[in-house]
Amino acid sequence: MIQSSTICNVMIKKIEVIPAMDLMDGHCVRLRQGDFNQRKNYASDPLAVAKQFENAGFRRLHMVDLDGARAGTPKHLHILKKVAAETSLFIDFSGGIKTDADIENLFEAGAALAAIGSVAVKNKPLFFRWLKKYGPEKILLGVDVRDEKLAISGWTEQTDIDLFGFLGEMTGAGVRQVFCTDIGKDGLLAGPSTELYCKILQQFPDLELIASGGVSSPEELPELEKISCTGAIVGKAIYEDFSNLKNWLIA
Numbered sequence: 001m002i003q004s005s006t007i008c009n010v011m012i013k014k015i016e017v018i019p020a021m022d023l024m025d026g027h028c029v030r031l032r033q034g035d036f037n038q039r040k041n042y043a044s045d046p047l048a049v050a051k052q053f054e055n056a057g058f059r060r061l062h063m064v065d066l067d068g069a070r071a072g073t074p075k076h077l078h079i080l081k082k083v084a085a086e087t088s089l090f091i092d093f094s095g096g097i098k099t100d101a102d103i104e105n106l107f108e109a110g111a112a113l114a115a116i117g118s119v120a121v122k123n124k125p126l127f128f129r130w131l132k133k134y135g136p137e138k139i140l141l142g143v144d145v146r147d148e149k150l151a152i153s154g155w156t157e158q159t160d161i162d163l164f165g166f167l168g169e170m171t172g173a174g175v176r177q178v179f180c181t182d183i184g185k186d187g188l189l190a191g192p193s194t195e196l197y198c199k200i201l202q203q204f205p206d207l208e209l210i211a212s213g214g215v216s217s218p219e220e221l222p223e224l225e226k227i228s229c230t231g232a233i234v235g236k237a238i239y240e241d242f243s244n245l246k247n248w249l250i251a
Helices: 046-056 066-071 077-086 100-108 118-122 124-134 163-172 194-203 218-226 236-240 242-248
Strands: 016-024 027-032 035-043 060-065 090-094 113-116 139-146 149-152 157-162 177-182 208-212 231-234
Touching (some): 016 066, 027 046, 060 066, 060 077, 077 100, 100 113, 113 118, 118 124, 118 149, 124 139, 157 163, 163 177, 194 218, 218 242
Parallel strands (some): 016 231, 060 090, 090 113, 113 139, 208 231
Antiparallel strands (some): 016 027
């Protein structure tokens, strides 16, 4: 394991574990490396899962509409609405957000944050308008990467866009919150991309960076905290050992 605290000259921030809820056909699922053909179902009642997260002590939820990402329009706003109405979880929602109506609808359904990925790449004027209208506190930029190049449209479209140049443009426009997923790590329980996140925070030390992908155990969290990640999105590792949810909570 790299000694991240000696590599990253950044202020240590408290890290928060954020359970992921990936939705397909109304079910909680996980994909392997973003492959829609490598799907594993975990639960058929997302609201019940959300309540278990809340009861265990989690305060936040990362909700991903996988069907929406593929279709280009949200498909699970009804689940967002239920979870927001019946829990106190702080929810960021992503997947298929392409229009003014989409983002308005997700906020009306109870999302605290709009997690935006593809639009920030394909339609920057629209993204910057949302950033100005709603403020950086309501927008969470999602960057999904393979070998430090962006992937978009639910990871189905690989680009040649350099991650760091893109982040420079986005932070220059006012983006403050980013979650970064290393697709090569996602769903493999192979450990997070600590070196990548360290590199990001070296260049953008004021960024509120959330790690995503590969986290396999609570023991990996202190290393992410040392390099000043503010959060860690955890999916498969939580679902594979759901009876021990509280082990993930950082005191």
